[in-house]
Amino acid sequence: MNELPFDQVRTLLAVVDEGTFDAAAAALHVTPSAVSQRIKMLEQRTGRVLLMRTKPVRPTESGQVVVRFARQLASLERDMQMELGIAADSGPARLPIAVNADSLATWFLPALTRVPQNPPICFDLHREDEAHTAALLREGRVMAAVTSSAEPVAGCTVRPLGLARYLPVASPQFAARHLSAGPLERCLPGAPVIVFDRRDELQDRFVRSLTSDGSGAGRLRHYVPTSEGFCDAVAAGLGWGLVPEPQAEPLLRSGALTELLPGRRVDVPLYWQQWKLDVPALALVAATIASAAAESLHNQD
Amino acid sequence: MNELPFDQVRTLLAVVDEGTFDAAAAALHVTPSAVSQRIKMLEQRTGRVLLMRTKPVRPTESGQVVVRFARQLASLERDMQMELGIAADSGPARLPIAVNADSLATWFLPALTRVPQNPPICFDLHREDEAHTAALLREGRVMAAVTSSAEPVAGCTVRPLGLARYLPVASPQFAARHLSAGPLERCLPGAPVIVFDRRDELQDRFVRSLTSDGSGAGRLRHYVPTSEGFCDAVAAGLGWGLVPEPQAEPLLRSGALTELLPGRRVDVPLYWQQWKLDVPALALVAATIASAAAESLHNQD
Incomplete structure (x- = not known):
C-alpha cells in the first residue's frame, strides 16, 4: 500500500x-x-x-x-x-460517527456534551443503518460507529458498550381494545404493531418468544423509522412495540403507557467500532462515550 | 404504455x-x-x-x-x-409515505392517528431525504410525500400544506458564552452551530439574512441528523440552531432555550406530493393530513 x-x-x-x-x-x-x-x-x-x-x-x-x-x-x-x-x-477537527437511532435519542447526545471542546471538535453524526454502516466504516466515511452489530468491519476494532434495554408496551386504551380478550400470546399476533423499519426484528422475536408455533408479530404493522416517532406512535395507540427503557419509563409513570408483561425486558448489546488509527480526537471521544455508556446502559453479564 | x-x-x-x-x-x-x-x-x-x-x-x-x-x-x-x-x-392496505423529519417529530403522527382504521390501513413511513424522495416517488416506492420541495415529481400532483415555523434559539449558557460580546451579526458566524445534514441550509440562510457580507454560519458545525437530536443538541449547549416552533416553545417557557432575536421567525413551506391515482385509502389519508396540517402549520399568506 x-x-x-x-x-x-x-x-x-x-x-x-x-x-x-x-x-x-x-x-x-x-x-x-x-x-x-x-x-x-x-x-x-x-x-x-x-x-x-x-x-x-x-x-x-x-x-x-x-x-x-x-x-x-x-x-x-x-x-x-x-x-x-x-x-x-x-478548520477544527471533524469526527464523523454513525449512531443507531435509539442511542441518539437517549444516552448518546448527553455523552457527547461531556467531550472537552478545547481544542474544538466538530461532530458529524450519521444515523446508523446497519445495511450502510459497514460500508460507511469500510469507505472511511465515518471514523466510528455505535452499532448493534458485533461483527468487526475490516480495518476496525470492536468493543462492547453494554446492553440497551427495551420494554414491551402499549397505551392503556390499546391494551384494553386489542389485548384483553385472552392470554397475551394469543392476542399479540393479531394486534397492530409498530416496527422501526424492514430490518427491525425486535417485535417479531418478542412474539416468537411467547408463542409456541414460532409465528412473529402480526400483519397489521406500521413502519415508523425514527426513535421518537416510534415511541410517539405507541403512546398514540397506533400499535404496541418495544420502546427503549429511558423513553418508556416517564410514560409508564404518567400512565400514557402500560407494560404488556410487567417486569419483562429485552436487552440488545451495543458495540463501538472504530478505525485502527491513533487520532487524538477520536481516542478522546471513544473514552468519553465508553464511560457514559457504562453509566447509561446495562451490564453485559 | x-x-x-x-x-x-x-x-x-x-x-x-x-x-x-x-x-x-x-x-x-x-x-x-x-x-x-x-x-x-x-x-x-x-x-x-x-x-x-x-x-x-x-x-x-x-x-x-x-x-x-x-x-x-x-x-x-x-x-x-x-x-x-x-x-x-x-393483507391490509399498505400506504408507503415519505415524511420530512421535522414534520414526523411534530404534527404528522397525531394527524395519522385521526385516519379512520376501518378497514385497517398500515402506514409505511419513510424519512424524507430530498435527494431520495423524488426517486422514491418516481419509482413508486412511496405513494405520497410530505416535503419542502414544490417541484412536482413526474406523475405526481403537488398541493401546499402550510408553513412550518422555525425559531433561532440557543441555551442561555451558550448565548452568554458565545453571543454576548457584541451584536448578533458579528458573534453568530463564529459560534458553534447545529446543522441537520449537508443539505440543511436553514442556519446558513439565517446568518446571511443578518450579515452584510453574505457569509453563512460558522465552521464549527455539528451535524445531528434527527429532529429530536437536533433540538436536544441545541438545548444541551453544543451550538445554536433553528428549532421547529412546537419543539422550541416548551423549552423557551421552561428556560432551557432562549431566542437569539426575540420575535424573529423563519417559515418553510411544506407540500403534499402524491401519485395521480385514485386509491381510496390514499385519498382518505391525504384529506386527513391536509386538514391536520391546516390546523398545525401556519398560513401561506
Whole structure:
C-alpha cells in the first residue's frame, strides 16, 4: 500500500467524494483527462477495478479499501500539521460517527456534551443503518460507529458498550381494545404493531418468544423509522412495540403507557467500532462515550 | 404504455424489488433465463435500457417510469379484487409515505392517528431525504410525500400544506458564552452551530439574512441528523440552531432555550406530493393530513 503514489490515492478520494470525474477535476484544479489517467494508473498498479463508472461514481470493494486508506492518510497528515503548527486553514477537527437511532435519542447526545471542546471538535453524526454502516466504516466515511452489530468491519476494532434495554408496551386504551380478550400470546399476533423499519426484528422475536408455533408479530404493522416517532406512535395507540427503557419509563409513570408483561425486558448489546488509527480526537471521544455508556446502559453479564 | 405485456412489467418490478435476476426468478417461480428474456423483450419494446446491471440491479430513469406503472397497476388490481371480494390473502392496505423529519417529530403522527382504521390501513413511513424522495416517488416506492420541495415529481400532483415555523434559539449558557460580546451579526458566524445534514441550509440562510457580507454560519458545525437530536443538541449547549416552533416553545417557557432575536421567525413551506391515482385509502389519508396540517402549520399568506 505504501507504494501507491499519494496524488493518485487523493484523486480517487476526490472522485468518490465529488461523484464525477469532472467535479473531481474542478476540485483538484486539474483537467478531467488527468483525473482519468491517474485513476487508470492506480487501477493498473493495484491490479483491481477501483471504481464503478456509475452516476455518481462508486468505489468497488477494493476501491473502498483504498478510499479508507486515503481518508486515514488525510487525517494523519492533518494531525501532523497541527502538531507542527503548520496546519493550513483546515478548520477544527471533524469526527464523523454513525449512531443507531435509539442511542441518539437517549444516552448518546448527553455523552457527547461531556467531550472537552478545547481544542474544538466538530461532530458529524450519521444515523446508523446497519445495511450502510459497514460500508460507511469500510469507505472511511465515518471514523466510528455505535452499532448493534458485533461483527468487526475490516480495518476496525470492536468493543462492547453494554446492553440497551427495551420494554414491551402499549397505551392503556390499546391494551384494553386489542389485548384483553385472552392470554397475551394469543392476542399479540393479531394486534397492530409498530416496527422501526424492514430490518427491525425486535417485535417479531418478542412474539416468537411467547408463542409456541414460532409465528412473529402480526400483519397489521406500521413502519415508523425514527426513535421518537416510534415511541410517539405507541403512546398514540397506533400499535404496541418495544420502546427503549429511558423513553418508556416517564410514560409508564404518567400512565400514557402500560407494560404488556410487567417486569419483562429485552436487552440488545451495543458495540463501538472504530478505525485502527491513533487520532487524538477520536481516542478522546471513544473514552468519553465508553464511560457514559457504562453509566447509561446495562451490564453485559 | 398499455401495450406492454403485464408479465414483463411485473418481472421488471420483481427484479428491482428483489435486487437480482436470480432472486426475482425465485420469487416468480420461473428460471433466471426466463427473467432475463422478459427484461430484454421489454427493453426492445420500449426502445430503452430499463435496468442498470449493478448489484443490486437499479432502474434507469426510463426504468423508474415503468416500475412506477407496475406498482400502480398492482395497487389498482388489489383495489379491484377487494371491491369484487375476490382478493387473495394479501393483507391490509399498505400506504408507503415519505415524511420530512421535522414534520414526523411534530404534527404528522397525531394527524395519522385521526385516519379512520376501518378497514385497517398500515402506514409505511419513510424519512424524507430530498435527494431520495423524488426517486422514491418516481419509482413508486412511496405513494405520497410530505416535503419542502414544490417541484412536482413526474406523475405526481403537488398541493401546499402550510408553513412550518422555525425559531433561532440557543441555551442561555451558550448565548452568554458565545453571543454576548457584541451584536448578533458579528458573534453568530463564529459560534458553534447545529446543522441537520449537508443539505440543511436553514442556519446558513439565517446568518446571511443578518450579515452584510453574505457569509453563512460558522465552521464549527455539528451535524445531528434527527429532529429530536437536533433540538436536544441545541438545548444541551453544543451550538445554536433553528428549532421547529412546537419543539422550541416548551423549552423557551421552561428556560432551557432562549431566542437569539426575540420575535424573529423563519417559515418553510411544506407540500403534499402524491401519485395521480385514485386509491381510496390514499385519498382518505391525504384529506386527513391536509386538514391536520391546516390546523398545525401556519398560513401561506
